[in-house]
Amino acid sequence: NAGVTQTPKFRVLKTGQSMTLLCAQDMNHEYMYWYRQDPGMGLRLIHYSVGEGTTAKGEVPDGYNVSRLKKQNFLLGLESAAPSQTSVYFCASTQDRVNYGYTFGSGTRLTVV
Amino acid sequence: AQKITQTQPGMFVQEKEAVTLDCTYDTSDPSYGLFWYKQPSSGEMIFLIYQGSYDQQNATEGRYSLNFQKARKSANLVISASQLGDSAMYFCAMREGVGAGGTSYGKLTFGQGTILTVHP
Numbered sequence: 001n002a003g004v005t006q007t008p009k010f011r012v013l014k015t016g017q018s019m020t021l022l023c024a025q026d027m028n029h030e031y032m033y034w035y036r037q038d039p040g041m042g043l044r045l046i047h048y049s050v051g052e053g054t055t056a057k058g059e060v061p062d063g064y065n066v067s068r069l070k071k072q073n074f075l076l077g078l079e080s081a082a083p084s085q086t087s088v089y090f091c092a093s094t095q096d097r098v099n100y101g102y103t104f105g106s107g108t109r110l111t112v113v
Numbered sequence: 114a115q116k117i118t119q120t121q122p123g124m125f126v127q128e129k130e131a132v133t134l135d136c137t138y139d140t141s142d143p144s145y146g147l148f149w150y151k152q153p154s155s156g157e158m159i160f161l162i163y164q165g166s167y168d169q170q171n172a173t174e175g176r177y178s179l180n181f182q183k184a185r186k187s188a189n190l191v192i193s194a195s196q197l198g199d200s201a202m203y204f205c206a207m208r209e210g211v212g213a214g215g216t217s218y219g220k221l222t223f224g225q226g227t228i229l230t231v232h233p
Binding site (some may be wrong): 035043045048103 | 117122146156157158163165206208218219220222225
């Protein structure tokens with residue numbers, strides 16, 4: 001089925017460890033986004049990309065890096081995980097900035113101990 | 114200032130009754146869009162309804178309608194005939210810069226969410 005796939009779905013990290021979250025979409029969407037969801041704060045934008053090879057910072061980019069080497073993949077990296085990065089991470093994609101059809105992944109629940 | 118504000122952390126409704134979830138927004142952009150998403154306990158984000166700032170009529174999708182009051186900058190979600198399956202977290206979101214030359218790049222700004230519980 002067409003959509004956005006996030007891997008892994010769950011992960012527990014120790015403080016200081018690194019990891020990469022993968023977002024893959026098969027809809028040929030140009031725009032991709034990484035959000036984090038925390039209780040009482042809704043979803044906040046971490047980084048986004050408007051096309052292959054481009055990335056930009058969102059509202060809460062500190063401690064994260066991203067890459068979009070291929071159009072269908074958007075990677076979110078944590079170089080040195082901190083407990084404050086415990087959250088649920090969502091990836092989303094859309095074709096352009098005026099289309100209102102966004103597709104969200106199912107989320108990655110990350111715990112940093 | 115918060116761009117999207119949902120002032121109701123939790124709401125309760127009896128099955129088959131209607132419920133209104135509040136959302137106010139703040140923007141100086143004349144071209145914007147407003148979204149409502151549902152997030153059940155399973156965690157996925159489900160799109161419910163969309164309202165463009167220039168749309169003349171309030172958006173409706175089945176049992177969902179959006180009460181759009183542009184001057185008040187509010188975009189309340191109305192769910193008619195509530196069902197037990199409507200129990201979930203609901204998010205209001207806004208996208209600015211939809212007009213020609215806009216530079217928001219489709220970024221969505223979300224409210225804090227409202228947890229709706231439907232009682233039998």
